[in-house]
Amino acid sequence: MVYCALTVQIVRITVTIDDELFNKAVKMADPSMGRTELFREVFKSFIQVQAAKRLIALGGSARDTKPVRRRRDEPDR
DSSP, X not given: OOOXXXXXXXXXXXXXXXXXXXXXXXXXXXXXXXXXXXXHHHHHHHHHHHHHHHHHHHOSOOTTOOOOOOOOOOOOO
């Protein structure tokens, strides 16, 4: 038998955000999107940007790596 324990943590925080900045974000968001979803998307975007910055900072530091084969679609003829 395999037992799996799942721990879920819900963090509740209070944030102070500039009204103008928040209103711009709300206007750009999907009208059906709630505040929680909006903040979740903000955090996802932040994480993606920071991950990209870290990848750029590596700057090809693994120079001995072989090129990766990539699948390419056949050109339409």
